[in-house]
Amino acid sequence: MWGQPDMNDLLFELLLPELFDYATCLEYMERSALECLYRADSTGVTRLFELGSGPLLIKLTMRDGSFIQARLLHGSVPGIEEQERLARYITEWFDLDRDLTPFYTLAAADPLLGPLAVRFHGLRIVGIPDLFEALCWAILGQQVNLAFAYRLKQRLTAEYGRSMEWEGHTYYCFARPEDLLGVSVEELCALQLTRSKARTILEVAALLARGELSREALLDMPSPEAAEKELVAIRGIGPWTAQYVRMRCLRDPSSFPVGDVGLQNAVKVLTGMDKKPTPAELVGLSVGWRGWEAYATFYLWRTLY
Numbered sequence: 001m002w003g004q005p006d007m008n009d010l011l012f013e014l015l016l017p018e019l020f021d022y023a024t025c026l027e028y029m030e031r032s033a034l035e036c037l038y039r040a041d042s043t044g045v046t047r048l049f050e051l052g053s054g055p056l057l058i059k060l061t062m063r064d065g066s067f068i069q070a071r072l073l074h075g076s077v078p079g080i081e082e083q084e085r086l087a088r089y090i091t092e093w094f095d096l097d098r099d100l101t102p103f104y105t106l107a108a109a110d111p112l113l114g115p116l117a118v119r120f121h122g123l124r125i126v127g128i129p130d131l132f133e134a135l136c137w138a139i140l141g142q143q144v145n146l147a148f149a150y151r152l153k154q155r156l157t158a159e160y161g162r163s164m165e166w167e168g169h170t171y172y173c174f175a176r177p178e179d180l181l182g183v184s185v186e187e188l189c190a191l192q193l194t195r196s197k198a199r200t201i202l203e204v205a206a207l208l209a210r211g212e213l214s215r216e217a218l219l220d221m222p223s224p225e226a227a228e229k230e231l232v233a234i235r236g237i238g239p240w241t242a243q244y245v246r247m248r249c250l251r252d253p254s255s256f257p258v259g260d261v262g263l264q265n266a267v268k269v270l271t272g273m274d275k276k277p278t279p280a281e282l283v284g285l286s287v288g289w290r291g292w293e294a295y296a297t298f299y300l301w302r303t304l305y
Contacts, residue, residue, distance in 0.1 A: 011058075012083055013067040014090060019100040021122020022062045028126060031305045034150035036157050036172050037133075046073065048164055048171035049089070051082040055164050057171055060090065068094075074166050092129040095251060100124075103253075103292045107299075110288050112270060116299040125298045127248050131215040133174045134249035135204050135231075138241040139197050146262075155191040156201075177208035200236025207234070215249065224252040247294040256293035258282045266300040 016022070022044075029040035038047040044061040056075035063069050070086060072078075078086065091097055107117035128134035136156065141149040160175035160183070180202060188198035207213035213234075218227040224246050231242040239259065246255035257263060258279035267285065268276045277285065289296045 009072045011070045011072050011078070012087060013063060013069040014087060014096065016066055016068060017096055017099070019104060019122060020094070020096065020124060022068065024120055024123045025094060025126060028123060028302060032146070032150055034147060034154060036150075036154045037174060039169065039171070046171070048162075048173050049086060050162065050173050051078055051085055053078050053082060055162065055173070056086075057164065057166055058086065068096075074164070089129050092251065093127055095124040095127060098124070098251075098253070100295070103295045106288055106292060107296075112267070112285070113289070113296055113299060116303065120299055120302050123299065123302065125247065125251075125294060127251060129215075129249065130174065131213075131218070131245070131249055132177050132204065132208055134245050135237070135241070136174070136201055138244040138248075139200050139204070139236065140193070141244075142197065142241065152191065152193060156188075156193075159191060177205040180205040181209055196236055200234070203234060203236070218250055224250065224254065227252075247297065253294045254291050255297075256282075256286065257297060260297070262301055262304055263297050266303050270300070270303065 023042070026040050026042060026045060029035070029038070029045060038045050040046075044059050046057065046059045049056045049058055053076050056078060057073040059071045059073050061069050061071060068090065070083075070090065104117055107113035128137060137149070137153060140152040140156070144152075157172045157174055160179045162173045164171050183202060183205075185195055185198040185202065188201065189195055193201070204213070213230075218230060221227045221230065227250060228239070228242040228246055231237050231245060232239060240257050243255045243257040244260075246252040247257065261276075263282070264276040267273070267282065271277075286293055286296065
């Protein structure tokens with residue numbers, strides 16, 4: 001439902017699907033104190049958005065276990081079109097329009113996923129709807145531990161994004177591609193990015209700014225594999241990065257980043273293997289996950305923290 005905020009600054013609310021648990025998703029989102037693009041706690045998640053009318057600080061809360069409510073904490077009341085854009089972002093952020101029944105059906109019959117489907121029941125893949133943010137996050141995470149990747153994202157966001165102070169906290173919006181036009185490799189290296197990562201991020205920013213790369217164009221491709229091929233054609237983007245973006249941004253439930261170290265470690269621990277599984281072993285293990293490899297991966301990742 002759309003309209004002006006009431007006395008509690010409610011913009012709108014979205015009906016939640018079955019097999020969704022907000023608390024479980026929030027627990028995932030609270031996994032790192034280093035996250036700079038939103039603040040999550042047991043009451044909801046707060047994030048700064050830019051939708052054309054200026055910065056909007058939005059808090060997403062739950063009502064009656066059936067609705068997510070978008071509340072305006074700071075900023076001008078957005079128009080209906082901007083509220084619709086915000087609602088679309090929230091839907092994609094939490095993968096709200098996906099029916100998880102088939103995933104839970106196959107998980108129940110799988111000895112590895114079955115306990116995880118019970119333990120994390122209602123968890124959705126928390127996405128990254130913005131392509132530039134998703135690509136940068138994946139690039140920053142290449143071959144480093146998660147904590148250092150978060151620090152790199154913090155530095156990049158603080159240097160080139162926008163921010164707002166509200167009630168003692170700083171809220172950030174991630175940089176736009178055009179914010180990095182004219183930035184040098186050396187300037188990004190000063191934030192502790194490697195030269196390779198700096199070059200790739202600047203190349204991605206340029207492609208997006210020129211309209212030669214877009215989320216819409218990738219989604220319009222005939223298959224997720226075609227979108228992956230487009231991404232890996234960019235220097236510095238390999239299969240893992242492309243598969244991660246397919247999973248978190250393009251919302252492809254069949255994406256399967258078999259080269260991911262975290263995924264390999266989770267499977268190793270849960271199966272009692274004496275070494276990490278090879279990509280070929282993961283493919284063999286995942287035969288029963290067909291079409292839902294991304295969700296299987298996300299649930300396996302969740303066991304790591």
